[in-house]
Amino acid sequence: MRVTDREMKDREIYAELKALPPLAVRIDGRGFRKVLAHLGFKKPYDERFARAMVGATELFFKEGGFNPQFAFTFSDEVSIFFLEMPFNSRVEKLDSIIPSFFASALTKLLGADKPLAFDSRIVHLDRDSIYRYLLWRQAEAWRNHISSYGFYILRDVGLDERAAAVRLKGMKSSDIHELAFRHGINLGETPRWQRCGMLIFREAFEKRGYDPIRGTEVTASRTKVSHDCNIPIFKSREGQELVTKLLTASLR
Numbered sequence: 001m002r003v004t005d006r007e008m009k010d011r012e013i014y015a016e017l018k019a020l021p022p023l024a025v026r027i028d029g030r031g032f033r034k035v036l037a038h039l040g041f042k043k044p045y046d047e048r049f050a051r052a053m054v055g056a057t058e059l060f061f062k063e064g065g066f067n068p069q070f071a072f073t074f075s076d077e078v079s080i081f082f083l084e085m086p087f088n089s090r091v092e093k094l095d096s097i098i099p100s101f102f103a104s105a106l107t108k109l110l111g112a113d114k115p116l117a118f119d120s121r122i123v124h125l126d127r128d129s130i131y132r133y134l135l136w137r138q139a140e141a142w143r144n145h146i147s148s149y150g151f152y153i154l155r156d157v158g159l160d161e162r163a164a165a166v167r168l169k170g171m172k173s174s175d176i177h178e179l180a181f182r183h184g185i186n187l188g189e190t191p192r193w194q195r196c197g198m199l200i201f202r203e204a205f206e207k208r209g210y211d212p213i214r215g216t217e218v219t220a221s222r223t224k225v226s227h228d229c230n231i232p233i234f235k236s237r238e239g240q241e242l243v244t245k246l247l248t249a250s251l252r
Helices: 005-010 032-038 047-063 091-110 127-156 161-169 173-182 192-196 237-250
Strands: 023-030 068-074 077-082 117-124 198-211 216-228
Touching: 023 091, 023 127, 047 068, 047 077, 047 091, 047 198, 047 216, 068 127, 068 192, 068 237, 077 127, 091 117, 127 161, 127 173, 127 192, 127 237, 198 237
Parallel strands: none
Antiparallel strands: 023 077, 023 117, 068 077, 068 198, 198 216
16 A cells, blocks of 8 residues: 555644644643652742742743743643744644653753653633733732642641642642641741742843944944743732833833
8 A cells, every 4th residue: 555645644634723822832841740859849839849840941932942022930740931933833743842852941940850840721812811821820920839838848747748739729828828827827927939920021221332344332232031030910910010011122
């Protein structure tokens, strides 16, 4: 039986599927709890891991071969926002290259001796829905913050993983706050990066130099990749202004 190249190519069922920007690609770590425990990281949060997530995102901005506008990250999740896409916006490329880049970058930054993996999904957005999306993911960062502290406090008092998860499922947010407070933790005063997440973005700056031909000082506009680990709540006025600034810079 003769098999043609065209016949096999037609079996690549998503090869022609495209995702047009603006959009976000959200990646999420798979099975990180065991890997981080193996590396001896603190629970529920370790600043070394947060720095590695930011570092992997900055590396993606610089060397990933894409042109992301900004990114929002918390825990082992990153949402990356795009206005333009390479690879003709092919979904197969976006959902394979981006998580594989992050997995390899984070493995290197953490010095992990066990494999790391991310899943990936594409979220279609427009100017207005980007802000709503950020509100949604930051709210998830806050919920993750509360449940993570609650889970590991319950583990510290002697419950196994299953029992802690069952107990936590039946607790209200206020109950977890009270539990944490009884153990000396005020969940409203933990580091802001734990509660609100972190931003990675491109930032314009002026670089001064010397033109040897003209014999004069010159100023040139440049961009650099920066991050902010002390961001406000997006619902606040300060947070709204920050999002507006990001959108003005990225969607002009």
